[in-house]
Structure formats: structure tokens, C-alpha cells
Amino acid sequence: MSDEQQKDSYAANPNQKTYDIPHQVDHEVNVVKIYFAKQVPKMTWEKKEETYPVKSGGLVSDVKKKYEKKGRRNIQADKEDSVKLKAKEEVKITWEEEVQEMKEGKPVFDYEKIDKTTVKKKVWVVANCQGTSGKLSVEIHENKLTNPENVYENPVKFLDEETEKTTIEFSINGTQVYAKEITLRPKSDPDLKKLIEKFTKRKDLNAFLYFKAEVKETQDKAVFPDDTHEFLNKESERFEISGTPCxxxxxxxxxxxxxxxxxxxxxxxxxxxxxxxxxxxxxxxxxxxxxxxxxxxxxxxxxxxxxxxxxxxxxxxxxxxxxxxxxxxxxxxxxxxxxxxxxxxxxxxxxxxxxxxxxxxxxxxxxxxxxxxxxxxxxxxxxxxxxxxxxxxxxxxxxxxxxxxxxxxxxxxxxxxxxxxxxxxxxxxxxxxxxxxxxxxxxxxxxxxxxxxxxxxxxxxxxxxxxxxxxxxxxxxxxxxxxxxxxxxxxxxxxxxxxx
Structure with missing residues (x-):
């Protein structure tokens, strides 16, 4: 991962197909979505071609089959499929191959939403946010649901690299999609052990997490989907974390x-x-x-x-x-x-x-x-x-x-x-x-x-x-x-x- 990607202000690919973003409005900071995700390569189709030397005859269709594999499409030959080939003859094969997209010599990534993980795992926090000024401050909280006591103290502690934090901050600069990798665990091993012990004593060996967000240091109007400023806290959206890393x-x-x-x-x-x-x-x-x-x-x-x-x-x-x-x-x-x-x-x-x-x-x-x-x-x-x-x-x-x-x-x-x-x-x-x-x-x-x-x-x-x-x-x-x-x-x- 590049140094640029590790900064809080790093903007993920703004052209994601999965999450559409409405048109940005001047003098407004619109927090559209915040979700947990995994980083996946952004793929594109690249044209390829190769000349295949025939060894012992066969059909053109047989040669095309040799090029079939996952991540390829539109395999074509410069001869009809039914043409019978002779030894030492050549066939030009063209196809499209799926490769990772690059920008300025660096790989480009998308972020795929996930709905569960386990303690100690690394995850990405991704925010879709329109605007050009201020800071988006995000906390992780636990929803009690059917469990009478939280296993986490709210807000939830996590690791940003090796530093324990309770808040993620993104500098809003007009790039619309922001991402930060965190580890869902407290810093000290004794605290981690206590957390896992609390999980094992519960009726359900899991927890459900959601986000609370605020926009700071801006004169622009802050807009959220609703007055709670919460994300992933509806019944069909909650993020599940299992209480054991094993x-x-x-x-x-x-x-x-x-x-x-x-x-x-x-x-x-x-x-x-x-x-x-x-x-x-x-x-x-x-x-x-x-x-x-x-x-x-x-x-x-x-x-x-x-x-x-x-x-x-x-x-x-x-x-x-x-x-x-x-x-x-x-x-x-x-x-x-x-x-x-x-x-x-x-x-x-x-x-x-x-x-x-x-x-x-x-x-x-x-x-x-x-x-x-x-x-x-x-x-x-x-x-x-x-x-x-x-x-x-x-x-x-x-x-x-x-x-x-x-x-x-x-x-x-x-x-x-x-x-x-x-x-x-x-x-x-x-x-x-x-x-x-x-x-x-x-x-x-x-x-x-x-x-x-x-x-x-x-x-x-x-x-x-x-x-x-x-x-x-x-x-x-x-x-x-x-x-x-x-x-x-x-x-x-x-x-x-x-x-x-």
C-alpha cells in the first residue's frame, strides 16, 4: 500500500459502480453513507493478442479452447472455427483479459461492503461524503439488541496502525469517497483478553456495530440521511462482529x-x-x-x-x-x-x-x-x-x-x-x-x-x-x-x- 493510501485523507476510487453518489451541492457537506468494507482491486478489460504455432493439426476451435480460462472473454481467431489446421501453420488469437486498473503507476482499488467480521481482523471504514471543507468525525458504537450489556465500551476502541483510537477523521476535500483501514481490537493484550472473555459469557457470542458521525470545522451546512447521524443501525444493516478471533x-x-x-x-x-x-x-x-x-x-x-x-x-x-x-x-x-x-x-x-x-x-x-x-x-x-x-x-x-x-x-x-x-x-x-x-x-x-x-x-x-x-x-x-x-x-x- 502506498503512503498516500494510508493517509486519513486518502480518497478511494470515485467512480465506483456499486455505490452511486448524487450530484454535489455547493456550500453543503452531505454525508451519504458510511460502511465497513474490504479492499478489492478495481479491474478493467485489456486487449491481448498472440500468435499460436500449430504443432500437429486440429481445428481452429480447438486452439481457441486452449485460451479459455477465468478472467478472459471475447476469444477470437483470424480463421473460422471449422478450419482444419496443418502442422507449422499459425493462428492469431485475440481476447480481452481482466487486469487490475492502474493510475499514475499505482494500483486502483474499490471497496466492497461487508456485513460481518471477527475480533482482531482488519477492516476498512469507507465514507461517501460530498463537500469541499471540514472534517468528518466517525465513532464506532455497539448496539445492545437482545444482549442486556454491551461487551464494548462506547465508543469502541480500535487500532489505527499501532495507535489506539476511538475516532476516525477524514479531511473533506471534494473527492467524495474516503477510506481508512483499522483493526477491530484494543491495543493491549490484557484488554483484548478481557473483551473476548466478555463475549464468551454472553448469550450470543457476537455484537452488532454501527457508526455515529459528525461534521466539524466547516461553515457549510452538514446534511445526514436522518437526525440520528447514525449509519448501519437499522435492523437489516447492522454489522456483526464475532467475539473470537479463532x-x-x-x-x-x-x-x-x-x-x-x-x-x-x-x-x-x-x-x-x-x-x-x-x-x-x-x-x-x-x-x-x-x-x-x-x-x-x-x-x-x-x-x-x-x-x-x-x-x-x-x-x-x-x-x-x-x-x-x-x-x-x-x-x-x-x-x-x-x-x-x-x-x-x-x-x-x-x-x-x-x-x-x-x-x-x-x-x-x-x-x-x-x-x-x-x-x-x-x-x-x-x-x-x-x-x-x-x-x-x-x-x-x-x-x-x-x-x-x-x-x-x-x-x-x-x-x-x-x-x-x-x-x-x-x-x-x-x-x-x-x-x-x-x-x-x-x-x-x-x-x-x-x-x-x-x-x-x-x-x-x-x-x-x-x-x-x-x-x-x-x-x-x-x-x-x-x-x-x-x-x-x-x-x-x-x-x-x-x-x-
Missing amino acids: YCNRDITVDEMIDLIYHLRDKQNYKSKRDSFFNSGKEKILAIGITSGKISENRDKIKLFTDEMNTMFKKFDIKTCKRKIHFLGQMYLETISFTYTFESRDSVPDNYKGGVDFQGRGMKQITHDYNYLAYYDYVNSTTHYETYTTFRFKYESVGECVKNRPKAQEKGLDAAFYEQLKTYAKNISENLFHAFNSAGWYSTVYKDDTIKAMDEGLEDANVTKVTKAINGGDNNIAERKDYTKWTREFFKYDTECVNK
Whole structure:
């Protein structure tokens, strides 16, 4: 960022398309809007051309396809698409490419309005203000809403670079759009800790912020949208701030999930299938499978996945960074880098109780018919698993118990039900709810040693202990350690987590 951009008087691009500004009136300072934003590059379309040397024939249309990628449009050739090309022939390709706009050798930025953030994050305060004199003074305040006490003292303290302030001031000079980057935290670490502790004691672990503004040092008339001089304080506009800078006690966002997927893929050097997502195996969850395009271009599918995961985390009390990191690291291994919800074996080892029908499924790859039976009981409030453990002989499978134990059959654990269980099992690999619900249940309710091990730490020894709790051994332990470590890095656990 340039020195000029960091000044309070820095004017953002005045030609933003998103926020229209009325015509400026002489002898009047009109404060139109104030909002929180993120800085985004202002993009423009630039004409490009290139001569493509043909190597071994093909059509002109095939050459044009080689130039297709995100950020390009209007790809044209100097020959018709249907023309057949010969080796060593040349084709001139032209297109428009999206690039960042520059002005006087410096990049130009726009400001995109945002409606939420977390403590400790940097945000931009942007003001649309018409006029040529005076200073616009802006304070941040907290709206109490349903919480009886504010977690912040009003006005809210923030950091301007390294200086703690309660007021932002813009020098009004006719440029209409003003922007300042701030950090939403008090300066001292003890004050930050007290703030986060106040958040965690509240009914809702968030707050809603708004702006109060005044115009000073001018003879011109100051005009505001209403007499309150407040912005973002209406029901549909309030800005939400979560009371933790880490992933404890909050949802993982779609953008964070996309970034995490790419982070893990890049760490493992997963180039060929970097943008594949739950598209492999004989049984799939079709709603989230990505077979074409980039993961970042399939936000709707990642949102389905992320929403279900967040719901599961809340239901099974997987709410701390530590638990989420372990869960995600193990899930990434179990699902083969987020591509399979079913093992898809044609034959299975002899120790797979129930055989091929009960191989691994879901986000934790539940295996063995007795585990499927226990999950069936959990969902349907039945007692078949209790019948099985009562009447089985030693460690026989559910199928063997059904076949050999008449008393179990009398209790309903019979051949007809066992066939029904085989059909039910596919829910775990083909239904998004059951894929996550079974994984949360297995890690907390059914195998509570797993979540106990998660709470003990994130070092390699802890990963080994969690792995043994999940599958009884240390299969793929090196990868599990790597995936957990890389997720820990992405979460910035060592510097950001408030519950270490």
C-alpha cells in the first residue's frame, strides 16, 4: 500500500459502480453513507493478442479452447472455427483479459461492503461524503439488541496502525469517497483478553456495530440521511462482529472452507485433482460433487458441505479449534482428500465384519456391520445393537448373529432386518446429513475416547491417540499427522486460538 493510501485523507476510487453518489451541492457537506468494507482491486478489460504455432493439426476451435480460462472473454481467431489446421501453420488469437486498473503507476482499488467480521481482523471504514471543507468525525458504537450489556465500551476502541483510537477523521476535500483501514481490537493484550472473555459469557457470542458521525470545522451546512447521524443501525444493516478471533464457538465460512481445501491440496502437492471434490467412488453425494470447474467457482456446493458440517459441529459439541482441527485432519485422510464417501472396494479384507456391504462410508468411513447397526439404533431410537451384544457369540458379526442366534431373531434381529440394514447403510455414503451425522456420532457419542483424545493436544502423539480411538490402529499415521498439522497452520491455532 502506498503512503498516500494510508493517509486519513486518502480518497478511494470515485467512480465506483456499486455505490452511486448524487450530484454535489455547493456550500453543503452531505454525508451519504458510511460502511465497513474490504479492499478489492478495481479491474478493467485489456486487449491481448498472440500468435499460436500449430504443432500437429486440429481445428481452429480447438486452439481457441486452449485460451479459455477465468478472467478472459471475447476469444477470437483470424480463421473460422471449422478450419482444419496443418502442422507449422499459425493462428492469431485475440481476447480481452481482466487486469487490475492502474493510475499514475499505482494500483486502483474499490471497496466492497461487508456485513460481518471477527475480533482482531482488519477492516476498512469507507465514507461517501460530498463537500469541499471540514472534517468528518466517525465513532464506532455497539448496539445492545437482545444482549442486556454491551461487551464494548462506547465508543469502541480500535487500532489505527499501532495507535489506539476511538475516532476516525477524514479531511473533506471534494473527492467524495474516503477510506481508512483499522483493526477491530484494543491495543493491549490484557484488554483484548478481557473483551473476548466478555463475549464468551454472553448469550450470543457476537455484537452488532454501527457508526455515529459528525461534521466539524466547516461553515457549510452538514446534511445526514436522518437526525440520528447514525449509519448501519437499522435492523437489516447492522454489522456483526464475532467475539473470537479463532474458530472456537463459531461457524467456518464458505470462503474459509474453500481456502482450507486449497491449503491442504497444495501442501500435499495434489495437482492433478486440485479442484476435485467428492466426485469419486461407486456411491456419492451428488449434491456436492465437483467434476468440472474450480472449487472456488462452485460455492453453492461448498456451501451445502460447509453448512452441514457446521450444523454437525454444533450438535456434537465439536466447538473448539482443537476439536475441529483434529476432526478435519482425520476426515481429510478418511475421505481420500475430500473425494470419497465410500471405499468402493469389490472385495474386502476378512476382518471387515459383514463383508463388502459394510465397508467404509461417510466422513469418518464407518466400517463393520455392528457399527452400522449402532448408528441405525442412534438415529431410529431402536435397540437392535443391545440385542446383538446380548446374544452374539464372542466377536461374531451381526450377520453371523442373525443367522445363528434364534433368540436374537425373536427380538427382531432377523434376516429381513439385516437386508434392510444393508440398504440403510447407503445413506451414510449418499446422503449429506448422514455422512456428517454418522461421523459426529462416531467421534463423540459412540467412541467418546476420540473426543477426549482431541482435547489433550495437537502434537503428533495426540494425533496417534486420536487415530487409535477412531480405527483401533495407526493406519496412514504419517498422513494423518501432516493433515492435522496443516489444518492447525491454516487455523493459526498457535497465535489466534483463545482456548489453547
